[in-house]
Amino acid sequence: DEGVVRFVLEIDPARAKAMxxxxxxxxxxxKALGATSVSIVMTAHAAAPPPPDLKGGGHGHAHGAAKATGPEKIPGVDRIIAIASGKGGVGKSTVAANLATALAAEGRRVGLLDADVYGPSQHRMLGITGRPASPDGKTILPLRNHGVTLMSLGLMTQEDEAVVWRGPMLMGALQQMLFQVQWGALDILIVDLPPGTGDVQMTLTQKAQVDGAIIVSTPQDIALLDARKGIDMFNKMNTPIIGLIENMSTHICSNCGHIEHIFGHGGVTKEAKKLGAPLLAEIPLHIDIRTTSDGGAPIVVSRSNSEQAEIFRTLARHLIATGQA
Incomplete structure (x- = not known):
């Protein structure tokens, strides 16, 4: 935006106060040069404690773990749910957007944090444009649409601008979006994570009190293989698994009604039984789910009476009834 300046300063941690x-x-x-808004973030490559030993046992505590205060509550936020997947392309962000709007439709106060920093898409799915303001230069005002309060790195960068950040910068940005955004009073904050088991996932579970994770996967074996790794990571970080969602479960031809199992069928159901975790939903591969999300109005909002929207509404009601949302 014209007149808006944002940049990151990498500093020596020993000189943090002076800097x-x-x-x-x-x-x-x-500002004296004519900028209307200036946002400067300082990051420091301090000697970090060793991460949890993902090759170790099932407790998720590494030898020499950080002697920090541990995960913190976000002021005003009752619960945090992470939406995760082991691999990309399984529809995790679409599920997160529709679940957020479904919970809002059920009367919950919902926030959505797009933590998929390399491929943020929630601003597009929720039809939100513009840049978040920072009136005091320290906190950020999120944007809102369809009853959902959103913060996404996609709102802070140009549409075709790549985010080329190393781990410390990613972790700093995530902590800013968690604790320096004026979320207000929320019943639930949904965090749309990037695929995999990297810095963002670990930073979230180490810095914020995450009440549980929902794992999204397609039924195909290769997706399930990566989903198991994601589940294992959350177990080691002591984050409860709320349940699994089988996305793209079936495809029904819009012309003849023929049912096809393009990615296989039932794989997530079997995995959920093996883990003793609930299968929360089976979501079909349907063109309306894709087109409505691309258009900025998820199917829960734009076609609220459709069978596909009802799947997400049923999921939202279940989470509310079980105290998860």
């Missing part, structure tokens, strides 16, 4: 003065001075001088 705060430099940050404030830089902000003042940039």
């Amino acid at each position: 705060e003065t430099a940050r404030a001075e830089a902000e003042t001088k940039i």
Whole structure:
């Protein structure tokens, strides 16, 4: 946006206090050049404690773990649910957007954090444009549509701009979006995670009190293989698994009604039974789910009486009834 300046300063952690003065001075001088808004984030490559030993046993505590205060509550947020997948392309973000709008339709106060920093898409799925404001230069005002309060890195970057960040910068950005966004009073904050088991997932579970994770997978074996790794990571981070969702479960031809199992069928059901975790939903591969999300109004909002929307509404009601949302 014209007049808006944002950048990151990588600093020596030993000089953090001194550099705060430099940050404030830089902000003042940039504003003097005519900038209407200046946001400067400082990151430091401090010697980090070793991460949890994912090759170890099932407790998720590494030798020499951080002596920090541990995961914190986000002020005003009652519960946090992570939506995760082992691999990309399984429809995790579409599920997250529709679940968020379904919970909002059921009267819940819902926030959605798009933590898929390399491929943010929630702003597009919720039809949100514009840039979040920062009135005091320290906190960020999220944007809102369809009853959902959203923060996404996609709102802070250009549409075709790649995010080329290393681990410390990712972790710093995530912590900013968790704790420096004015979320307000929320019944639930849904966090749409990137695929895999990397820095973002670990930072979330180490810094914020996550009440549970929902794993999204297609029925195909290769997706299930990666989903198991995601489940194992959450177990080691002591994050409860709320349940699994089988996405793209079936495809019904819109012309003849023929049912096809393009990615196989029942794989997630079997995996859920093996893990002793609930199968929360089976969502079909349907063109309306895709087109409505691409258009900025998820099917729960734009075609609320459809069979596909009812699947998400039923899931939302279940989470509310069981105290998960």
